[in-house]
Amino acid sequence: MREELKTAIKASIAAGNSIMEIYHGNDFQVENKEDDSPLTVADRKANEIINEFLIPHNIPIISEENRQLDYEERKNWKQCWIVDPLDGTKEFIKKNDEFTVNIALVEQGKPLLGVIFAPALDTLYFGMVSDSKAFRFKISGDELDVDQILEKAEEIKPASSSEQLKVVGSRSHMNEETKQFIEELKSTHGENIEIVSKGSSLKFCLVAEGEAHIYPRFAPTMEWDTAAGHAICESVGLQCVFKESGEPMTYNRKDLLNGHFSVSYER
Incomplete structure (x- = not known):
């Protein structure tokens, strides 16, 4: 799963950089989907970028912005990527910085790894379930070596139950x-x-x-x-x-x- 994790990290950062170009440019091209949720050009472009990274792994993709396949096509998949190229589109439109790129890999319905990148906050989170560890990395600059990210990321842990709830x-x-x-x-x-x-x-x-x-x-x-x-x-x-x-x-x-x-x- 290490190569898949690296790919997901690269894809999330590349998609996040694309989102930020649109975020700073103000031309969101907002429209409403059938469920009345907003869709912007940033959602579409981020989705295209993520697909380019993930497709070479030959693992099927469920993405909010891809055409949704019937369950009869999906039910026998052993693994699949699950992607939200821009989670928090309303936050993006309101410009409060609290939006993310979400990429997960699941097997037989269970999550194997997850990557969340908050590009406006320059913060990356990732974890592999088999490692029993998750990490946070503060990004500075566009050009990053994913091996350095894996090496330098800070391990995160939940709060103690003795603290104020x-x-x-x-x-x-x-x-x-x-x-x-x-x-x-x-x-x-x-x-x-x-x-x-x-x-x-x-x-x-x-x-x-x-x-x-x-x-x-x-x-x-x-x-x-x-x-x-x-x-x-x-x-x-x-x-x-x-x-x-x-x-x-x-x-x-x-x-x-x-x-x-x-x-x-x-x-």
């Missing part, structure tokens, strides 16, 4: 189910719970790097929103489980829409 959530748009979840946490962890917030897949990174303890997501997401973050979190010992079944999240399902889930040490 921090929950990932929206400070201003929290739904009732999430509010109820937090109230239940107060009964076991005390009233002093801090809410921390970030856009896009950076929510997963908050938990993986110890800036939060729990990420409950009781709103719709797609597989490409979560696969890379899931891989990084699982690499540091966290569990990403569906709320309804309590079972680990899986990928390349018949329905690519995720159920509600949570990320934490607890299952």
